[in-house]
Amino acid sequence: METIIREGTPKTPFVRFDGEKGLVEIKGRSIPENSVEFYKPLIDWLEKYSAGPVKETYVNIQLEYFNTSSSKCILDIFKKLELIHKKGHLVEVNWYYEEDDEDMFEAGEDYQSIINIPFKMIEMEE
């Protein structure tokens, strides 16, 4: 599968979706006005990937800010990953947050409460 790499912008995150390595990474800030437009190709990519994923998929989410419309799209990404997990493949989410960022920690907890995939909460020093 074609690897998706998108550089970060002031409103959208760095993205790397690598099907051969089983790596899904979203880093930076996600505050576009139209989140669906940004995330739809990524969700479509995961749809295709879920048909033949590698044995282990690692997901690194390291967000500085995200707006509420992105929060729905990020959930849609997790839902696609949850389907892969349900089929018996290993999927592991690393949710990174800065040590004083209680809101980002809680956002990780929100997704954990909705999605059934192993989550690791990883605190980063500033």
Added chain:
Amino acid sequence: MKFDLLEWRKLKNNGELIIEHYGEITPDVITNSLFDVERYFLHSKENSSIKKKAYNVFVECIQNLFHHVEKIPEQLGIGFSGNFGVIMLVKEKGFYRVSTGNFIKRDRFAFLKDRIDQINSLTDLEVKMLYRDILGNEEISKKGGGGLGMIDIVRKTGNKLEYYFYNYNENYLFFSLDVFIS
């Protein structure tokens, strides 16, 4: 007494005005405003948790305006038409305030008031549970909003939303919203 937009702006400009946008809300306006807010906080000695909360609230407020302001007719007599809104970030003693103002048609009044009153009536835990419930169960609206903006603001700030609806004319009200970050 007739609502006076200039007086409202003076009323809200009570403290150190960090940024104000008055006029049409476009993606470029949002980008530029966020850049200004970020630049302000870059040089501020404020603790980083408050900076992040204030930035997040500003993002939600200005994007709420972008998604939900009404296209107002020229006859409103304020010198603007289209997607008109006002947003300010003000520093007061001990807290920051994001104030927004926009015209709404009278038929949206009850919905908006009920929604804010409902959110304001909830405890912190109830706000968190409502957020999760909507996040997990509702679709994104056609306008791109997730229906989560105001709930997210209350959750992040831990403060109630303060609002007022001013009579403007027989068709329009002016909706004034204050969010406090402390």
